[in-house]
Amino acid sequence: MTDHRQHAPAAARNRDPILAVLRGVLPRTGTVLEIASGTGEHIMHFAAAMPGLVFQPSDADPEARRSIAAWAADSGLSNLRPPLALDAASSIWEVTAADAALCINMIHISPWASTEGLMRGAAAILPPGAPLYLYGPYRRAGFATAPSNEAFDRDLRGRNPAWGLRELEAVAALAVAAGFSGPAVTEMPANNLSVVFRRR
Numbered sequence: 001m002t003d004h005r006q007h008a009p010a011a012a013r014n015r016d017p018i019l020a021v022l023r024g025v026l027p028r029t030g031t032v033l034e035i036a037s038g039t040g041e042h043i044m045h046f047a048a049a050m051p052g053l054v055f056q057p058s059d060a061d062p063e064a065r066r067s068i069a070a071w072a073a074d075s076g077l078s079n080l081r082p083p084l085a086l087d088a089a090s091s092i093w094e095v096t097a098a099d100a101a102l103c104i105n106m107i108h109i110s111p112w113a114s115t116e117g118l119m120r121g122a123a124a125i126l127p128p129g130a131p132l133y134l135y136g137p138y139r140r141a142g143f144a145t146a147p148s149n150e151a152f153d154r155d156l157r158g159r160n161p162a163w164g165l166r167e168l169e170a171v172a173a174l175a176v177a178a179g180f181s182g183p184a185v186t187e188m189p190a191n192n193l194s195v196v197f198r199r200r
């Protein structure tokens, strides 16, 4: 039988620092939508650690959804839903309501239209006060970009000219225009940031 479970080595390294931030950000109960769940390893880890919440994974890529479904089935977790086909850039989202939204390592590995769609879509489904949590590397006004992030940016742009590190200020401006306040920023290992917006 084919095993569709994929591994992202970075997910094993960053899942606990992200979980530590999420514990202070997510509500105690409700549904958490993850956009761009990738392999599914993050959301499985969060669902195991926070049994009071229901976790809804999603991804635009069918292979990623197969991996998420395989990990979810293997986990036996009752608070982890099957993955949805959700393209952040689309004007129609498969989800109409959630109490929090997560998007880890997507906005620099997709065209800017995905970030625009993420803000528009998340604003449409989240109630006032609900968090939108982003994680990844950024450029930031007044801060030197780490050499490792500069190299990563060059690599991303080489793979697709529409990809690349985003400026935190541009992402925040988009979020504010879509109806969020913030951001609250936490520096993370390996020159990444946790960025939390809240629905106004």
Ligand SMILES: C[S@@+](CC[C@H](N)C(=O)[O-])C[C@H]1O[C@@H](n2cnc3c(N)ncnc32)[C@H](O)[C@@H]1O
Residues within 6 Å of the ligand: 008, 011, 035, 036, 037, 038, 039, 042, 059, 060, 061, 064, 086, 087, 088, 089, 103, 104, 105, 106, 109, 110, 114
């Ligand atoms: C680098 S992976 C990150 C996966 C996971 N969040 C992680 O950190 O391990 C980027 C993911 O974003 C997804 N993705 C890219 N563009 C997307 C979009 N417009 N809507 C939803 N998912 C998207 C890809 O299919 C891929 O699974």
